[in-house]
Structures are given as structure tokens and as C-alpha cells.
Amino acid sequence: MDFSKTQTTFAKFGQFLAYYLNNDYQSIDSVKLEDYLGFKQACTKAFQSNAWFTEKNIDYALAQWAKILTAGNLKKWLDQYDTRIASDQRYNIGVVLAGNIPIVGFHDFICVLASGNNFIGKLSSADKYLLPAIAEILIRIEPLFKTRIKFTEERLSDFDAIIATGSNNSARYFEYYFAKYPHIIRKNRNGVAVLTGAEKRLDLLAEDILRYFGLGCRNVSKLYVPEGYKFDHLLSSTGQFDWLSNHHKYRNNYDYNKSILLVNRIKHFDNGLVLLREESSVSSPISVLHYEYYREIEKLNEVLDSQSEFIQCIISEDSNVNNSLFPGQSQQPDLWDYADGIDTMEFLLTLL
Incomplete structure (x- = not known):
């Protein structure tokens, strides 16, 4: 498959998602009504099999990809690599997929395919319906993908390189088991936010904290606040997520963590x-948000830099905070925003 055709295929899939989310089941190439209905059934199965995958969060994840997968974005992303993508390059890339939020492994999926390689995905038991359903639609749009996509729930085999995402504990296993293969192995990371007390969009920060129940690696799990900071406005800014208190799994975590804090005073x-x-730690339990006081932004920037291996993204309204995103953008990365700052496409294109 040539380079321009790959771009066109992904752009058409973005169009499919937009149609699907608007219940506007228009034909795209070979994609017909029954394909939309099959995709909807897969989303329903994902929701029914994993209580963390609410319909709202599944639709939110799909909507982000519908916005990202445009012809312009794909061209901007892939133009920097196109002269190095060989149509005859066919390494088998094993991808160990996480299941913390819906379709969290989709970026790795499209990187493998866009780089001209074959995708072998080890599905998480928490998310075993969505990505195969996406693959079915892609194959309907471009049948040549059929021989280049494979999923398994068993141990990976017959691969040339590995991309694996998991906890710090599982990463130690991955590093041992996959040591002799070219690999990208990702550990726990989280988002952090820097507040000054002059924020105007704390409602957007609530999105960064609570979207996906806070389970994503880009969710904010820790705040840095100036000494003397008053939390009143922040605590009153989460109203759009009040429905979480009626979600049994989230509520169980909240009740448990609250009891721990109370018992230990x-x-x-x-x-x-x-x-x-x-x-002081960056990572926090579900329903808990850590905070730490700071005095000067300049010194805080040094602290954040020293903690970079634990931080996926930084959120702040203050432009003096290095490498920060405006609130509300943590769950809206672009195609060229790579997890852990490791260029996945560069890795895939330099395999020998």
C-alpha cells in the first residue's frame, strides 16, 4: 500500500467515526449500514463487559479520534517520515495493549500500520472489543490491511519488535522477557497541574482530572499549588462530573480511600x-488527588524536570510553566504527541 493511500484510509476512518457518533450512517467505500451496526454492537459489548468503559467515555474517546484523523493532520504528521516509509517493509510488531481507558492503544495501532509494518496485538481483557471492531472497519475501507492486522488474547509470538504498555510491575517483566528484541516499554505516568490561584477555567481542569475516572496516563493526579492556596473554587468546579458519585466502582474507591484518610487522621x-x-508522589489512587506546595515557578520548573520520568503531561494556565498545556487538553493529544516522549514512528522506521 502506498503512502498516500494509507493517509486516505485513516482519513476515511475518521469520517466514519464522525458519521457514527452523529448516527448518520453514510456509506464510505465498502462500509455499509451493517458495518455501522456491527461497530455499535462492539461498543455495547465493551460497555457491558467493563464498568469503567461507560458509553460517555467510549464516545468521548471515539470523538477525539474523529477530530484528529483528518487529511490535513495526517499529512502534517506523516510528511516528516514519508521518504523513509517503504511499501515493502514488513516487520511484525507485537503490541501489548493496555486496557485502562477505551482504545488507549489506537495510536500504536495506526503507527504500526502507517510505518508499513504488520500489527500483532495482545488484547487486554479489559478492552477486547473496540480495537478489533476498528480493524474491521479499516479493512472494509482498505482490504489490503486484512493480512497486516492480527489480534490475540494469548502469548505473543512470531514478532520482530515489541511495544508494551503496563504498570511498573508489568514493565519489569516486559523488560526481562523482551530484552533481546527492539522494544518500547512504557511504565506508569500521570499528568500534573500547576495552579497559581488566578485560574479562570477550573472547570476544564476538572476534565483533565476526572475524564475516564482519572484512569488515563494523561489524567492529572497531582496539583502543585502556591503556599496559602485556597481550594474552595477548585472543589466547587467539578459539577459536570457529579454523576461519578453514582457509579458503583468509582464510589467504592472513593468510600474506601476516604475511610483510610479518616482512620489515619x-x-x-x-x-x-x-x-x-x-x-509528594505523582501517582494517586482513584478518587484521590495529591497536592504539593511551591514558592517559585522557576524552581518548580526544575522540580518538574527532575520528575519527568513520572510525568506524561503538565497542565497550567500560566505560560511560565515549561511545556504546559492549557486546561482541558490533556485528553486531546495530536498525532505527533507520543506517549513518554518516545517517537514511535521513528522507532518503527529504524528497525534493522
């Missing part, structure tokens, strides 16, 4: 939805 703030406690 740990100072905390509580708005009935999120628990804030002072803590």
Missing part, C-alpha cells in the same frame, strides 16, 4: 467526589 479536603491530600 490524615488531613484532606473533600467535596463528596474527590479527595485532596498533601503528598
Whole structure:
């Protein structure tokens, strides 16, 4: 498949997602009504089999990809690599897929295919319906993908290189088991936010904290706040996520973590939805948000740089915070925003 055809195929898939989300089941090449209905059934199965995959969050994830997968974005992304993508390049890339949020492995999926390689995906039991359903639509749009996509729930085999995402514990296993293969192995990371007290869009910050129940690697799990910071406005800004308190799994985590804080008499703030406690670690449990005080932005930038191996993204309204995104953008990465800052396409194109 030539380079321009790959771009066109992914752009058509983005169009499919837009039609699907608008219940506007228009034909795209060989994609017909029954394909939309089959995709809808896969989304329903994903929702029914994993309580964390609510219909809202599945649709949100799909909507982000519908916005990203445009002809212009794809061209901007792939133009920097196109002279190095060989149509006859066919390495088998094993991808160990995470299942913390819906279709979290989709970027790796399109990187493998766009680089001209074959995709062998080890599905997470938490997300085993969505990506295969996406693959079916892609194959309907471009049948040549059929021989280049394979999924398994068993141990990976017959691969030339590995991309694996998991916890810090599983990463140690991955590093041992896949040591002799070219690999990208990702560990736990989280988003952090830097507040000054002058924020105007704390409602958008709530999106960064609570979208996907806070389970994504780009979700904000820790705040850096100036000494003397008042949390009142922040605690009153999460109203759009009040429905989380009726979600049984989230509520169970909230109740458990609150009881731990109370029993151990740990100072905390509580708005009935999120628990804030002072803590130095970046990663926090579900329903808990860590915070730490700072004095000067310049010194904080140095601290953030020293903690970079634990941080996926930084959110702030203050432009003096290095490499920061405006609130509300943590779950809206572009095609050229790579997890852990490792250029996946570069890795795939330099395999020997």
C-alpha cells in the first residue's frame, strides 16, 4: 500500500467515526449500514463487559479520534517520515495493549500500520472489543490491511519488535522477557497541574482530572499549588462530573480511600467526589488527588524536570510553566504527541 493511500484510509476512518457518533450512517467505500451496526454492537459489548468503559467515555474517546484523523493532520504528521516509509517493509510488531481507558492503544495501532509494518496485538481483557471492531472497519475501507492486522488474547509470538504498555510491575517483566528484541516499554505516568490561584477555567481542569475516572496516563493526579492556596473554587468546579458519585466502582474507591484518610487522621479536603491530600508522589489512587506546595515557578520548573520520568503531561494556565498545556487538553493529544516522549514512528522506521 502506498503512502498516500494509507493517509486516505485513516482519513476515511475518521469520517466514519464522525458519521457514527452523529448516527448518520453514510456509506464510505465498502462500509455499509451493517458495518455501522456491527461497530455499535462492539461498543455495547465493551460497555457491558467493563464498568469503567461507560458509553460517555467510549464516545468521548471515539470523538477525539474523529477530530484528529483528518487529511490535513495526517499529512502534517506523516510528511516528516514519508521518504523513509517503504511499501515493502514488513516487520511484525507485537503490541501489548493496555486496557485502562477505551482504545488507549489506537495510536500504536495506526503507527504500526502507517510505518508499513504488520500489527500483532495482545488484547487486554479489559478492552477486547473496540480495537478489533476498528480493524474491521479499516479493512472494509482498505482490504489490503486484512493480512497486516492480527489480534490475540494469548502469548505473543512470531514478532520482530515489541511495544508494551503496563504498570511498573508489568514493565519489569516486559523488560526481562523482551530484552533481546527492539522494544518500547512504557511504565506508569500521570499528568500534573500547576495552579497559581488566578485560574479562570477550573472547570476544564476538572476534565483533565476526572475524564475516564482519572484512569488515563494523561489524567492529572497531582496539583502543585502556591503556599496559602485556597481550594474552595477548585472543589466547587467539578459539577459536570457529579454523576461519578453514582457509579458503583468509582464510589467504592472513593468510600474506601476516604475511610483510610479518616482512620489515619490524615488531613484532606473533600467535596463528596474527590479527595485532596498533601503528598509528594505523582501517582494517586482513584478518587484521590495529591497536592504539593511551591514558592517559585522557576524552581518548580526544575522540580518538574527532575520528575519527568513520572510525568506524561503538565497542565497550567500560566505560560511560565515549561511545556504546559492549557486546561482541558490533556485528553486531546495530536498525532505527533507520543506517549513518554518516545517517537514511535521513528522507532518503527529504524528497525534493522
